[in-house]
Amino acid sequence: MSDQAYNFAYLDEGTKRMIRRAILKGIAVPGYQVPFASREMPMPYGWGTGGVQVTAAVLTPGDVLKVIDQGADDTTNAVSIRKFFQRTAGVATTERTNEATMIQTRHRIPETPLTGDQILVYQVPIPEPMRFLEPRETETRRIHALADYGLMQVRLYEDIARHGEIATSYAYPVEVAGRYVMDPSPIPKFDNPKLDDCPAIQLFGAGREQRIYALPPYTHVRSLDFEDHPFTASKADHACAICGSGTSYLDEVITDDAGGRMFVCSDTDYCAQNAKGGA
Amino acid sequence: MALLDASGGDIFREEEARMTSSSSKYPEPDGPLLSVRSVTKRYGARIGCEDISFDLWPGEVLGVVGESGSGKSTLLGCLSGQLRPDAGEVLFDTRDRGPVDTLRMSEPQRRHLARTDWAFVHQNPRDGLRMGVSAGGNVGERLMAGGARHYGRIREAASDWLGRVEIDTGRIDDRPRQFSGGMQQRLQIARNLVSGPRLAFMDEPTGGLDVSVQARLLDLLRGLVRDMGLSAVLVTHDLAVVRLLADRLIVMKDGRVVETGLTDQVLDDPQHDYTQLLVSSVLQV
CATH class of the missing domain: 3.40.50.11310 (Bacterial phosphonate metabolism protein PhnH)
Incomplete structure (x- = not known):
């Protein structure tokens, strides 16, 4: 080709x-x-x-x-x-x-x-x-x-x-x-x-x-927002299960059929760097 | 053009003076709220409406009657800025700049006027409502367009207005498609009046409703018009509706005005052939 x-x-x-x-x-x-x-x-x-x-x-x-x-x-x-x-x-x-x-x-x-x-x-x-x-x-x-x-x-x-x-x-x-x-x-x-x-x-x-x-x-x-309902940037209230970051945006991953779940960084590069110690 | 003024000059002026002075809640008006001068709209060679002139004073309700195709809705469209007339002037007494020709306004200015000082009640509530948005959102839209950004206060105003048009405030979060025809029409009225307009355009507001619902709606409209000192141009083919709501009447045929005068005079003592036909055609119960 x-x-x-x-x-x-x-x-x-x-x-x-x-x-x-x-x-x-x-x-x-x-x-x-x-x-x-x-x-x-x-x-x-x-x-x-x-x-x-x-x-x-x-x-x-x-x-x-x-x-x-x-x-x-x-x-x-x-x-x-x-x-x-x-x-x-x-x-x-x-x-x-x-x-x-x-x-x-x-x-x-x-x-x-x-x-x-x-x-x-x-x-x-x-x-x-x-x-x-x-x-x-x-x-x-x-x-x-x-x-x-x-x-x-x-x-x-x-x-x-x-x-x-x-x-x-x-x-x-x-x-x-x-x-x-x-x-x-x-x-x-x-x-x-x-x-x-x-x-x-x-x-x-x-x-x-x-x-x-x-x-x-x-x-x-x-x-955009209302005065009495201001904008808030929200994320899951957890820390990343892999790198431990408490500030990055998390994905919820279902791990089994019994309701088990974990939260991990959605940004894979950030997570890997953070896990290595210092992005 | 045959234009008969059934009221005769003097009676007309006296009547007007009585009407305006009796409503002491409102200051004596300096001039008409809406002045229409020789408005003409043609669709190609056909006439939509031709050479229409009248004054509408604050607090006055003007009825426009005539058969289908007589140019009533065309006239209303021209007045409310939805159609562009070929000739004529529509002077509206704005709050800040006095009388301004709305036809020569810029689009943003006209839009601003249309959602603050004007109301437009469509015959079919589907044309005037957002069917996918809750009743509260429908009523609040004008406030938000006007810059309101406090949810609590918007909701308060919306629920106040639902109460005033006799809709249970518990239904504030229901969508209009879950409402009956009469309720939809009342919601449309609330949505329009929430900004405290001074002029309402109504196109057959009671069309397609059964008579008992019509009666309640008319009662409501009459109360609102009186309480708010609202002026209105009311287009209808239903003579009973204008008898109840309108102070003055314009009779249209083939795009022209054939008779004007006080409502009772026109209906009780019609002068023009066509008006006589119209009045005598009403079915008696």
């Missing part, structure tokens, strides 16, 4: 240019959903086609790529996307957060703080935060254009009315730079504070929905 048939990073240069234009517009208007002509990728929709296209468009031969899925480097989605770029771009890959220059992620932000030399690419299933409240895209676009976000607050109101607290625990809506309301992709709300004032560039790609949006470095990102 000849890998030479591919252009660098799979996409042709014309497509990359189109995607880069959308990214630049997204960075210029933080939180605004820029439409782009999403391509058919050699993986099904819902497997990160948006993130892959964004990564392909900004990847350079000198980059070191890390791919995580729910924080883990070794799950199917992460492994296959990493292999995809190893093969089509020949770039170096890593599992270490602080060695990577590009990180493509599904539903997590790494525990290790990001730096200004890094780009974080999110895979986004549904870019429109009001999708399930207002099905008309024409209307949601008007709401964004006029910053008429009462409806977004209704979603949180409904949460409190039904559950006694804001029960949205992932894809928690945020307001970007005091203007656009944005869906941060299904990251746990524990990660929301990491969006704010982040030194790294954060890019969001939704392949099926054909939207790209972005957060430039050091953008103010505020999680």
Whole structure:
């Protein structure tokens, strides 16, 4: 099988240019959903086609790529996307957060703080935060254009009315730079504070929905809430069973059929470094 | 164009003076709340409504009657900013800037007006409610759009308004689809009036409800209009509804106004052929 048939990073240069234009517009208007002509990728929709296209468009031969899925480097989605770029771009890959220059992620932000030399690419299933409240895209676009976000607050109101607290625990809506309301992709709300004032560039790609949006470095990102029900970043009230960290986001793992369970870090790299003693 | 003023000039002015001075709760108005000047809307070569002019004063309810296709709903759409008329002016007396032509306002300004000072009650509550959102959320949406960010106070206001439209406050977390037609309509009214609007547009608010439910709804509307000093433009083909609610009446046919006057006068002593036909067509029980 000849890998030479591919252009660098799979996409042709014309497509990359189109995607880069959308990214630049997204960075210029933080939180605004820029439409782009999403391509058919050699993986099904819902497997990160948006993130892959964004990564392909900004990847350079000198980059070191890390791919995580729910924080883990070794799950199917992460492994296959990493292999995809190893093969089509020949770039170096890593599992270490602080060695990577590009990180493509599904539903997590790494525990290790990001730096200004890094780009974080999110895979986004549904870019429109009001999708399930207002099905008309024409209307949601008007709401964004006029910053008429009462409806977004209704979603949180409904949460409190039904559950006694804001029960949205992932894809928690945020307001970007005091203007656009944005869906941060299904990251746990524990990660929301990491969006704010982040030194790294954060890019969001939704392949099926054909939207790209972005957060430039050091953008103010505020999680929506009520005065009497303020936003709280929550996690399971345990320490990691492997590395003992009490501050990282935990996955609950069922260990047997008798109700046995353990809590472990969802960020595998952070957990491994922490277990070795010092990340 | 045949425009007959059944009231005759003097009686009309006296009546108006009596109406406004009797409601001493509210200050004497300086001018009309809504001034409509020669509003015309065409659909291609066909006329939607043509050359409609009237004044609506604070606290007044204006009924618009006419058969289907006479341009009632088109007129209402033009007044409430949902349709763009081809010609004319719609001057609304805003709280901060006095009379402003709403047709020349920017979209955000008009939207702001539509969710603060205006109310729009649709014939079908499904058009005016969010069916997937609880009753409390429906009522609270306007408050949240206006910047309210205190859950407790929003909920308090919502439950207060549910009480005022006679919906059991225990159903605050139920969705509108679990409500009966009459309850949905009352919820729609609460959702609209929670922001304390000064002008309500109502498009057949009692259409499709059975008569006993209609009667309660009319009673409720009458009370709310009186208590809040609300002005309203009420579009209907039901003459009994305007008899009960409207102070003044406009009769439309083929997109034009054929007769205006005080409700009782128009209904008891119709002058125009069409109005006579309309009044005599009402079924007697």
